[in-house]
Amino acid sequence: MEKRETINNCGNVKGRMNRGCIEANTLAIIDSAEIHKDSQDAKDDRMDFLEAVRIASIVPENGTPPTKKMVEAVFQILRAGKSLELIMSSYELLNEIEKRFPRIYVSESSGNGSPELVVIEEAWLPFMVSLDVMSSEKETNRRKLRGLFDPNGFHELITGLAEMAYKTNSQRLDTKFLGNMLLFQYLVNVLEGDFLARISMYKESMNWNFLRECLINMLLASKRVNYRVLMKECLHTICGLYQDYAGIRNEPDSSDEHSSENHNTDVAIALLEVQRTTCMAMQKLIIMIMEIDMSKQQANMLGLTTRSDGLRIPLIEIILDELTYYRKILPRFLQIFNDPKWKLEIIVQYLLKYTAKPVRTRRSNGPSEDSTFLGVLKSFSDSSSVRSIIKKLNVEVIQLLLAHAFLAYMSLTSQQQLPGMPGCNEAVIDSLSLVEISKNVAAAFNSLREADKKIQISSLGKEALFTATMIISTS
Template identity: 55%
Template structure:
């Protein structure tokens, strides 16, 4: 059963006093005032919150007003110091005072999901509040951009707008010192994803332990994705394109020495510190986007399981699984396939996407009997590789998928398998065992056979560098046990 935390009256009074003292530091006359004195006040406020809540061994949790003020500094900060300080403080406060967490019962070993009733969130989920805030944003024109409303909260539309604005970040090779908006958007997106993750993980763990779908149904991610005020597919496509776009442009912007040199040569226009920080923040934003995609796929899988067990109702609605959306985009835009496979390094989900890509083009057996014991193997990595065991089937696959794409998929499938952590070993995890369908040694043999079959289809086929690396890795593993 879900348990909800609360704060005692004495502690609430103490928090009220701290709130009054810390907020008094800020310039309440003009919260958007941009001067050195105002920025110094904001830094002092952030430090006051840190010393009140984090530094003491039994620090006092910040109030919603205090958290909202810190969040507003992140949202509107005009300097690197303000942006980084407010972002780091928000992350530390979330770690010290989580909104949602698992707690063991004193009477037994079973865990409970604890949700703090008074916890502040940077998201607004109430439909009435969303409508009112939308009207205010439209009335304020440009002041409402990025989902920034009068309460400083984000709804799904605002979150989508923020993701769309990451396009400008993806195409920046240099970072102007006077332009903090891009850097602020990177940190803002990272923080919002961390909030979603902090809420989703304990909800999903508890669902797996109890099979209580209502626990996962109430999670923040499910509530956001269930909004009817925005196109879910459009949001997912934008996430995918921004994810790949951020990665593709990292090549030219990730060399910090070059950026530093460029910044020094143009010191009158650029901030060296920001220029050096920019590529690293873009990498972390790329990682945050991957986390978001992974959580959505995990939510889809949990919901599918709940559907199969009859735990869901019509009120849960229907949503196209993210993997299907990704596969459609990768199928119709092959130029997106290589960058996606290079940047997406979640091994379990990467392998699932590759296998489903192959299944779209590999013919299924026309007849299956009760004695047929290969139904699960047909869907596994080993089953896919066996489809390349002879020239005829290989030729049929190559006709539908180019040779280069086949090599790319095979190589990344092996990489995903070898990247799985030890706790996901085939022998230990039924889910992974069913996904892979054989031992690592067998997979390596079949990878080698698959590449040899490609050569038999066309003697002039050139094995790509990534394919050669996969063959070398397979040969090394096979030789290590011979």
């Protein structure tokens, strides 16, 4: 069940007076001419405004929610901010408002005790998405002028991040790029709040409407977005930004030694951390999309979807294709992508592209063991199969995939995400013990040694082998 609520802004007299004083300055903050002023007085005014909103809404234990115009003004400061102080302060305040006054949440019904999806109608939203294809062009243009993100604008933001991800350090060392990364992180936080509430209700009720109206689903369903290109850009942004804070950028930037003379040192210090958190936000977005894909597949099998839901290539297929054709980004992706459930799923599906396919009969209904991690490991028990896999891949890539898959499997078992547990993908995790998996991992590496006498086990491969050996010896 979904319930729409309105915000009660009839607080005490003092609260209304404070809000009135703040709103008196709001229109000046969001004015298209004023927002781009870069004088010290303008900066001080904006900092005072942010502090006033924080004191009125966040600091008090029973603070009143800021109005739409107040939140919009904070958002405009983040979008147009040219100083590190303004960018960071507005970003932090927006996230505090999102956490303190969520637009959507799940609550227990006062009647029968069943959960309800509560949507606050008056809450401000940085997106303009709708299932109503007849929304007027005039309304759309009006909202664009307010800096809101439509599907195309969201795509353009990610495109900009993808383009900058592979630029030199000095080219990326500016507040605009840093501000765009924080802007993206905030938008993902908003999407996550909406997604978590809706997928919780979907799993509880199996009502596909909850996810059909999910913000992410509506963004990706727009015909204005090239979905495949957008997802590729997300993947390459993660891999590009990861190079810097991991210290593995291939080409040294000769201008870096002069960067401190030309750029704000504070921005340089903040940039590495913001790049790391942007990678995490991008991973969060990717995982949410894959969860929606999996839920949609389930809903489709149950006959809950309609033709209006359209068809969309599952994101995991796009990731597999991209990692196949641009294999040089595979090590970076596996290093940065740290969700064990989806990492294991991706690796298993990647290896299945190169292993021998089993012969299926008409009685072969239901999931096949060959599609699990154990099934992939068993394909390495056959010498001819191993030689075939090595020809298609190479021993370095195979080691990398096996090691990361084993470590992801161990992480899942340590979290007790075994078959039947919430959030577990039973198509990948086997019911066999970790000891059995460890034996098969060790056997797979031995098969690689036998097939290639000159093989050199990588450091990650040695770590996986040592761990597997220890588990077997202590069993």
